Amino acid sequence: xxxxxxxxxxxxxxxxxxxxxxxxxxxxxxxxxxxxxxxxxxxxxxxxxxxxxxxxxxxxxxxxxxxxxxxxxxxxxxxxxxxxxxxxxxxxxxxxxxxxxxxxxxxxxxxxxxxxxxxxxxxxxxxxxxxxxxxxxxxxxxxxxxxxxxxxxxxxxxxxxxxxxxxxxxxxxxxxxxxxxxxxxxxxxxxxxxxxxxxxxxxxxxxxxxxxxxxxxxxxxxxxxxxxxxxxxxxxxxxxxxxxxxxxxxxxxxxxxxxxxxxxxxxxxxxxxxxxxxxxxxxxxxxxxxxxxxxxxxxxxxxxxxxxxxxxxxxxxxxxxxxxxxxxxx
Ligand code: PBG
Numbered sequence: 001x002x003x004x005x006x007x008x009x010x011x012x013x014x015x016x017x018x019x020x021x022x023x024x025x026x027x028x029x030x031x032x033x034x035x036x037x038x039x040x041x042x043x044x045x046x047x048x049x050x051x052x053x054x055x056x057x058x059x060x061x062x063x064x065x066x067x068x069x070x071x072x073x074x075x076x077x078x079x080x081x082x083x084x085x086x087x088x089x090x091x092x093x094x095x096x097x098x099x100x101x102x103x104x105x106x107x108x109x110x111x112x113x114x115x116x117x118x119x120x121x122x123x124x125x126x127x128x129x130x131x132x133x134x135x136x137x138x139x140x141x142x143x144x145x146x147x148x149x150x151x152x153x154x155x156x157x158x159x160x161x162x163x164x165x166x167x168x169x170x171x172x173x174x175x176x177x178x179x180x181x182x183x184x185x186x187x188x189x190x191x192x193x194x195x196x197x198x199x200x201x202x203x204x205x206x207x208x209x210x211x212x213x214x215x216x217x218x219x220x221x222x223x224x225x226x227x228x229x230x231x232x233x234x235x236x237x238x239x240x241x242x243x244x245x246x247x248x249x250x251x252x253x254x255x256x257x258x259x260x261x262x263x264x265x266x267x268x269x270x271x272x273x274x275x276x277x278x279x280x281x282x283x284x285x286x287x288x289x290x291x292x293x294x295x296x297x298x299x300x301x302x303x304x305x306x307x308x309x310x311x312x313x314x315x316x317x318x319x320x321x322x323x324x325x326x327x328x329x330x
Contacts, residue, residue, distance in 0.1 A: 028309045030301070032324035036121070036274070036316040040213050043066045043083035043095075043102035054208035054279055055286045057318050059085055066113040075324035079119035081169060081316055082106050085214050086129055088269075092137050093129030097148035097155040099128075099162065102113060107163035118226065120158045121167040121196060126152060133211075133218030135172035135225065144225055149174050156182035161190035170250070171198040173225040179243035195273065197247035199262050200235035202227045206254045206280030213279060233259050247271065252312070254278040256303060258308040266311025269292055275312035277303060282318045297326070 002097030003009055015025050040059045048058035051131065060068060069080055084103025086095035103122060110120050127135045132158030153170060157180075160168055167186070170177045178197050185193050203226035211218060216245060227234055235252070242250055250269060252262045253276035264326040268274045281303065300319050307315045317323065 015252065025253040028329055029303055030308060030323070034308065034312075034314050035304075035313055035320040035324055036079040036081055036119075037068070037077055037320035038081045038083065038276075038316050038318060039065060039068055039074050040083045041083060041106040042087075044087040051274045053210065053212050053283050054318065056070055057213065057282070059213065060103075060285075062106060062109050064309060065272050066109050068151070069110045069118060070322055071116045072324075073114050075321045077118065077320045077324045077326060078314060079121055079167070080108065080114075081121040081123060082165075083123045083214060087216075089129055089131040089206060091131060093126035096129035097152065097159055100206050101159070103128075103154040104159050104163040107160060107165045111164040119166050119167055119296050120164070122155055122165045124156050124158075124168045124170040125172040125215060127172070127218065128214045130202070131217065134290050135222065136174060142178050144174075146176070146225075150180040153177055154180050157181040157184040157193075157239060158188055158190075161185055161193045163190070165193060165194050165250075167194045169198060169247065170198045171201065173201050173222075173227070175241075176245070178247050179240050182246035194248040195246060195268060196249045196251060197242040197245075198253060198276075199238050199242045199250040200227060200245065200252045200258070202229050202254065203257060204229065204254050204257070204278070204280070205305055206257070206278045209279035209283045228259070232261055232264065235265065236268065236269055238276055242317055243271065249274060251276055251316075254281060255307045255312070255315065256281050257317065259306060262307065262310040262312055271312045273311055274314045274316060275307040275310070277307065277317040277319075279318070284302065 042059040045061055048060050048064045051057045068137040086102050125135050127133055132146050136144040139145040170181050201291055202222045249272040252265055255275040255277045262275055285299050288294045
């Protein structure tokens with residue numbers, strides 16, 4: 001008697017025979033609306049400036065940022081995450097809290113351009129604005145001062161919300177940042193602005209090209225505030241705290257080396273989970289593809305699918321527009 005729970009009755013290859021069959025049984029589907037485009041806008045430039053370590057990515061002018069946002073809408077992308085690069089940086093990151101700072105202007109521009117057709121998000125962190133490149137202000141010993149930094153974050157939340165942002169993304173990994181940001185928003189009547197918490201953010205070498213993208217002068221590293229790549233349980237503690245402090249959505253970052261964390265976080269919560277496919281993940285693929293060593297388009301879709309399969313509902317990716325266009329073509 002043949003049993004069908006075993007070979008030769010059981011043949012899993014039957015479900016892989018044709019593209020139509022594979023499409024029918026696919027467990028994970030990418031959709032343009034799952035994708036969020038991170039974008040850089042730099043003060044005081046007349047033309048977009050290419051980021052050399054991220055081929056295809058630029059520091060936008062205010063004008064080209066508007067066009068990029070409109071293009072993202074056209075492609076059906078779900079959101080845009082804005083990063084500002086000011087012309088002048090200082091020890092406390094003054095431009096990050098100036099109502100007329102580049103990030104606040106960019107939020108206004110993009111909201112004016114796209115309205116509610118795209119969820120507009122902003123990075124809420126000081127490293128783009130400080131001359132030392134750290135995510136917070138420093139104490140007299142040169143250490144990142146957690147609680148003094150929180151006061152700066154509260155002010156950033158207020159000016160970004162006043163500029164019209166839909167979602168703020170506190171990414172500095174200071175203790176208590178979600179609570180302070182939530183209270184600051186509520187304190188000025190911006191209950192509607194959501195918080196996307198960078199919950200499990202690792203001290204990663206994969207952020208390398210981002211330093212160029214925001215003209216960062218960071219010396220040293222962020223290991224006293226970002227998480228150790230060796231730790232997984234610590235992410236669950238960060239998760240508990242962020243939820244208790246009022247996070248509406250949570251994020252794991254980077255994506256590819258931390259898919260196990262993504263899975264654990266996604267299994268543990270009932271809020272939306274995002275993954276950030278960071279600058280180094282992008283650069284690695286672009287560099288290998290440029291040499292003809294890998295199939296660029298397949299790797300892009302495979303890495304995005306991997307993040308979704310691991311539990312991400314949304315993925316921040318520098319390929320958002322390209323991937324969305326490809327998905328729309330089918
Ligand atoms: C902090 C921030 C960083 C990134 C996003 N937000 C840099 C860092 O933490 O060192 C990195 C994103 C990327 O590498 O693509 N403002």
